Amino acid sequence: xxxxxxxxxxxxxxxxxxxxxxxxxxxxxxxxxxxxxxxxxxxxxxxxxxxxxxxxxxxxxxxxxxxxxxxxxxxxxxxxxxxxxxxxxxxxxxxxxxxxxxxxxxxxxxxxxxxxxxxxxxxxxxxxxxxxxxxxxxxxxxxxxxxxxxxxxxxxxxxxxxxxxxxxxxxxxxxxxxxxxxxxxxxxxxxxxxxxxxxxxxxxxxxxxxxxxxxxxxxxxxxxxxxxxxxxxxxxxxxxxxxxxxxxxxxxxxxxxxxxxxxx
DNA sequence: GCAATTTGACCGAA
DNA sequence: TTCGGTCAAATTGC
Numbered sequence: 001x002x003x004x005x006x007x008x009x010x011x012x013x014x015x016x017x018x019x020x021x022x023x024x025x026x027x028x029x030x031x032x033x034x035x036x037x038x039x040x041x042x043x044x045x046x047x048x049x050x051x052x053x054x055x056x057x058x059x060x061x062x063x064x065x066x067x068x069x070x071x072x073x074x075x076x077x078x079x080x081x082x083x084x085x086x087x088x089x090x091x092x093x094x095x096x097x098x099x100x101x102x103x104x105x106x107x108x109x110x111x112x113x114x115x116x117x118x119x120x121x122x123x124x125x126x127x128x129x130x131x132x133x134x135x136x137x138x139x140x141x142x143x144x145x146x147x148x149x150x151x152x153x154x155x156x157x158x159x160x161x162x163x164x165x166x167x168x169x170x171x172x173x174x175x176x177x178x179x180x181x182x183x184x185x186x187x188x189x190x191x192x193x194x195x196x197x198x199x200x201x202x203x204x205x206x207x208x209x210x211x212x213x214x215x216x217x218x219x220x221x222x223x224x225x226x227x228x229x230x231x232x233x234x235x236x237x238x239x240x241x242x243x244x245x246x247x248x249x250x251x252x253x254x255x256x257x258x259x260x261x262x263x264x
Numbered sequence: 265g266c267a268a269t270t271t272g273a274c275c276g277a278a
Numbered sequence: 279t280t281c282g283g284t285c286a287a288a289t290t291g292c
Binding site for chain 1: 271
């Protein structure tokens with residue numbers, strides 16, 4: 001299964017290279033070659049995924065619980081996740097909303113004294129997989145239109161890469177409780193697993209004009225036409241790409257919880 | 265000088 | 279006792 005994931009992530013990286021080629025105004029021949037590679041890679045990955053799912057569904061036919069994940073559901077979820085990472089990365093250069101949906105944990109900020117030094121179970125969290133930049137600083141995930149201050153980094157058991165801890169820059173001034181953890185994936189160093197905890201109460205975005213556009217996109221759910229065009233070109237159906245109002249999905253937890261094929 | 269980052273130490277849940 | 283999360287002093291960069 002990791003092979004399939006690797007193919008998908010490779011496809012994402014190819015798309016990013018294609019995007020760079022677009023901005024560099026490379027020849028139509030070169031663009032055509034890149035497009036062919038992308039479609040082949042995604043096509044192959046999808047075929048393998050379908051075979052895998054067909055196999056799994058046949059295995060769980062006699063088991064009423066838990067309900068097997070249907071192929072269409074999984075395809076949709078998987079593509080939402082991939083599209084989300086892709087669109088986040090793409091929007092970096094286009095300067096539009098990246099589609100990171102912050103968790104809404106309700107009460108927001110409530111630091112009791114003493115401040116808990118370990119994560120609270122009742123705090124909602126949301127995982128998002130984000131493609132890393134292929135150029136420039138690849139150690140940090142793409143900007144999500146909030147300003148973060150790093151307050152820690154730790155080696156985590158079972159992970160090759162350290163986990164970085166960030167909190168909202170406005171934490172003290174506006175008592176914004178938002179935090180995030182950034183973990184680079186072992187199997188794909190170009191992808192980060194970003195875990196958001198607590199929602200922003202400060203509602204501050206980065207101050208560039210580009211980002212104010214992003215802020216608008218956040219509230220009304222509309223996205224730049226460039227992004228929509230790209231999404232249509234890639235996936236055909238924009239409705240499956242935006243808006244990102246569904247819960248993002250953690251493919252590890254999904255597949256670890258429902259089968260062992262991902263371990264192969 | 266100030267703000268952000270780094271990093272070893274500390275705390276506490278499991 | 280272990281290990282994830284946080285603190286806070288030292289360091290770095292603007």
